[in-house]
Amino acid sequence: MPSFLNKSSIVFDKSTYRSGETVNGHVSFETETPISANFLTIKWQGIGSTHWSKKKSDFVPLNFYSGDETVWCCEDGQWKLPAGKHSYPFSFELPKDCSPSFKGKYGKVEHYVQVTLNRTMRFDIRVKKTFEVRGSVKSGEQKKKPETDKKYTNPLNTMFRMGSLFMTDGVVKLKLTLPNQYNIGEKFLIKLEVDNLSQRPLTSLTFHVNRWTHYHARPQTKPCEKGFYCPLEEGTAQTMELKEVEKTVLDVNVPPKTKMVLEREIILPNWYITFSDRLMSVSYCARMTAPLHSSDLLKFSEEKEEKKIVEKSDGSEVETKKKKKEEVESSPPPPYTP
Structure with missing residues (x-):
């Protein structure tokens, strides 16, 4: 990208906007020598897009707004952008229902301004810069119980x-x-x-x-x-x-x-x-x-382990339980009484 035209060339009047507001700014740059070019356009767009698989044809973006303006065009037949300082203002209104800026795992909403310098027999020069949009706030909606x-x-x-x-x-x-x-x-x-x-x-x-x-x-x-x-x-x-x-x-x-x-x-x-x-x-x-x-789990484990040790070390208690069980199983049933 040429040094005379980059992201810093696009300047907005403030850092963030709300839906329904007007975006103002300008594109400024300086050239030391004449540049071969046909025209210079400024484009603005708000677009939402999603993607989570390899098939790009399955996904269709949602365009909230778009517009463009040709701010310079060669009129003398020389097809040269003159040397010197250049500054071109732009202004457009955001729709009241456009979605705010967003970026997630499978989709995003992007608002941007793009500058294109069209050149004959050469690659066009394009510079794109995004700006932040937040949702509109209606008065009286935010102070509820x-x-x-x-x-x-x-x-x-x-x-x-x-x-x-x-x-x-x-x-x-x-x-x-x-x-x-x-x-x-x-x-x-x-x-x-x-x-x-x-x-x-x-x-x-x-x-x-x-x-x-x-x-x-x-x-x-x-x-x-x-x-x-x-x-x-x-x-x-x-x-x-x-x-x-x-x-x-x-x-x-x-x-x-x-x-x-x-x-x-x-x-x-x-x-x-x-x-x-x-x-x-x-x-x-x-x-x-x-x-x-973690002390709760440790305490719980220690108590459970201690109980096992006591049961294993106290053999008489285990034998007593077994004896009682054997006595119950081997004893004859009570005599029948009509």
Whole structure:
């Protein structure tokens, strides 16, 4: 790639955008000598694509928007881009329903600007630079009361609403309540109802965030938000991905045989965005786990082994049990009485 035209030549007016906003920027570069060229175009596009097998013909991308503009064209018949500094502005509007930037194991959503310098009898010069798009935020949607029973429609769901953690010393019951929605990047409170039925104090809990993604090989007529019930063939027309993207250890102090209600503040990265389009769906769910200490397993094993040693070393006790069993088996039945 020529040094005069590279990714740094494409400059955006800000680092991230939201759906429905206008993207402004410019393409700037400098040439020391005239360059053989016909015209210079700037193209912009938002596109979603999936792929998980060797057959590329099975996969069709989803185009959200596209456009281009010819910003320079040779008019004097010399077919030369003059030497000197060049700067060409560009501006375009993002659709309100376009999906945000995303990259998963089997698919991605990409927004980019590409500059092409068309040249006669030579390879064209192309430079591509992506930019970040986040989902649109509607006013009044983010300040709802905490809920735990809406399973697929919210940016952060509570799949682990009520459950038990089984340990060697007993059971710990947990109930996790999350806000229905939250503003990306802001702090929010989670509510924990802990019932420690075990014999040891509970000193820590781990808050996990899992990302669940559902992919289609081809765009469908409408978004498939509930991927668990997708009618398409698994592995051929659709597939799924579950990935842990966040893990936070929370310090707690819940004594044995005690119930407590705790509140903790959580901060999630600003790239956690739930969206659903005709090609893929992305959502997030939360769960809680408690540590299982190795000392519990060691103690359990030692007690079990000690019991075996006592049983093997105490031969009289074993003989007594055997004698009682033999006496019962060899004794005659009681006399018959009418």
